Amino acid sequence: MSLPAIAIHSLVKRFGETTVLQDIDLEIPEGKVSCLIGPSGSGKSTLLRCLAFLEEPTSGMITIKGEALGFFENAGGKRERLPPAQIRTVRSKTGMVFQQFNLWPHMTALGNVAEALKTVRKVPKAEAEARAMAQLKKVGLENRAGHYPSQLSGGQQQRVAIARALALEPKIMLFDEPTSALDPELTGEVLNVMRDLAAEGMTMVVVTHEIGFAATVGQQISFLDHGRLLFSGPPTEIFAKPRHPRLDQFLDTYLDRGASMLA
Amino acid sequence: MTIKLFTLLMQAALYTLGISIVSIVIGFAIAILLSAAMLSGKGIYIAPARLFISFFRGVPLLVQLLLIYTLLPVIGINVPSIVAAIIGLSLCTAAYQAENLRGGFDAVPKGLVEAADVTGFNPRQTFFRIRVPIALRLTFPALVNEAIMILKSSSLVSVVGIIELTKMAQDLSSSTYLPIPIFASAGAIYLVINWAIALVAGRVERSLPKVTA
Numbered sequence: 001m002s003l004p005a006i007a008i009h010s011l012v013k014r015f016g017e018t019t020v021l022q023d024i025d026l027e028i029p030e031g032k033v034s035c036l037i038g039p040s041g042s043g044k045s046t047l048l049r050c051l052a053f054l055e056e057p058t059s060g061m062i063t064i065k066g067e068a069l070g071f072f073e074n075a076g077g078k079r080e081r082l083p084p085a086q087i088r089t090v091r092s093k094t095g096m097v098f099q100q101f102n103l104w105p106h107m108t109a110l111g112n113v114a115e116a117l118k119t120v121r122k123v124p125k126a127e128a129e130a131r132a133m134a135q136l137k138k139v140g141l142e143n144r145a146g147h148y149p150s151q152l153s154g155g156q157q158q159r160v161a162i163a164r165a166l167a168l169e170p171k172i173m174l175f176d177e178p179t180s181a182l183d184p185e186l187t188g189e190v191l192n193v194m195r196d197l198a199a200e201g202m203t204m205v206v207v208t209h210e211i212g213f214a215a216t217v218g219q220q221i222s223f224l225d226h227g228r229l230l231f232s233g234p235p236t237e238i239f240a241k242p243r244h245p246r247l248d249q250f251l252d253t254y255l256d257r258g259a260s261m262l263a
Numbered sequence: 264m265t266i267k268l269f270t271l272l273m274q275a276a277l278y279t280l281g282i283s284i285v286s287i288v289i290g291f292a293i294a295i296l297l298s299a300a301m302l303s304g305k306g307i308y309i310a311p312a313r314l315f316i317s318f319f320r321g322v323p324l325l326v327q328l329l330l331i332y333t334l335l336p337v338i339g340i341n342v343p344s345i346v347a348a349i350i351g352l353s354l355c356t357a358a359y360q361a362e363n364l365r366g367g368f369d370a371v372p373k374g375l376v377e378a379a380d381v382t383g384f385n386p387r388q389t390f391f392r393i394r395v396p397i398a399l400r401l402t403f404p405a406l407v408n409e410a411i412m413i414l415k416s417s418s419l420v421s422v423v424g425i426i427e428l429t430k431m432a433q434d435l436s437s438s439t440y441l442p443i444p445i446f447a448s449a450g451a452i453y454l455v456i457n458w459a460i461a462l463v464a465g466r467v468e469r470s471l472p473k474v475t476a
Binding site: 052100102115119120148150168 | 372374375377378379380381382383384385388392393396397400471472473474475
């Protein structure tokens with residue numbers, strides 16, 4: 001058994017009095033597509049944001065490729081915060097794609113993709129732009145390199161955002177509902193890029209409402225409900241009948257979102 | 264109304280323009296420091312910045328100018344009156360611009376900062392590469408507004424002995440007994456300058472990429 005890409009141990013996240021994630025234990029296997037599904041407010045996005053260290057876990061541990069993310073347990077078993085530079089190093093193993101794209105509006109598509117290479121990795125401008133262009137080509141947008149985000153469709157913006165994350169050559173890609181802000185006819189182009197990425201063997205963690213995508217591309221499906229991980233497993237197991245009643249109930253509400261194939 | 268009178272007015276208008284531009288630029292630099300203090304989250308920086316802003320927004324500019332002009336020599340600082348005028352205008356516009364900038368920084372969408380965080384930017388890189396350029400674009404129209412306000416407010420610096428456009432017009436009108444053509448000309452000069460500022464600013468604004476959804 002090789003080291004999991006991500007290991008989550010007894011993760012708890014509270015916002016004030018509200019417990020959003022309760023004792024999550026999950027291992028994300030290397031080179032697989034892992035989908036987090038569940039109703040709104042189930043905590044799946046918060047879990048993903050913890051993996052990107054955009055939210056700090058209240059307790060519990062996350063390791064990325066065996067390295068502690070944000071906190072480590074010292075010899076006395078107490079949780080200690082790692083220094084910011086160390087956090088950035090571990091974080092750099094992951095790339096993240098947001099529901100709202102979050103492209104930097106003052107930079108062109110090429111600028112968005114090249115920016116971190118230049119600013120963070122100190123790659124010379126010409127080389128950074130050449131590498132950025134290669135990523136744009138990969139998502140089929142090399143002819144939009146000079147466009148600003150406001151001049152691109154939602155689907156194009158999200159593909160640029162994927163290229164931006166890929167430019168830093170992450171080992172793991174995190175997707176937070178990448179198609180939820182898109183018109184239905186634009187979701188396909190984004191899902192296709194994600195399928196290509198999966199076919200290349202990229203480790204992916206995808207929070208999604210696209211049950212069809214989860215069932216066909218996902219290799220590990222985790223179902224969250226009320227901050228708890230109810231179950232996790234390969235899609236053939238999870239979606240096969242008889243299904244967990246809570247999942248059945250959830251899928252009923254998603255029949256019009258690509259889940260009808262499973263009915 | 265002769266060519267000579269108009270030339271005198273135009274020369275005075277150069278003073279108006281010069282004092283205003285210098286004050287806007289100095290005020291902007293101070294405003295960046297003030298807004299950084301306001302956003303620092305540390306009481307030790309926030310309190311003096313708040314005090315500064317509430318004083319310079321709350322006291323009439325005319326009073327500020329008179330106060331600075333009379334106070335500086337008392338505390339042993341002897342500066343030409345044009346310097347006192349620039350100090351007064353700069354401090355006043357700094358207070359307004361600081362509030363504009365703070366609003367701009369607050370309006371930078373959180374997701375854009377998160378996108379920088381996850382791509383490994385350190386806080387300083389995020390500030391200069393993401394927050395500052397977006398905040399500046401968001402506050403640009405307010406900055407232009409403030410520039411126009413300062414240009415008009417600069418007529419007040421005549422109280423410290425500067426012969427700028429308004430003062431020149433007053434002096435010429437009392438020596439020539441031609442108040443209406445002279446004041447009309449002065450008004451037209453202000454109007455043309457501000458119209459030019461608005462025109463250029465509009466061009467610049469349209470050339471910048473849209474940063475709002």
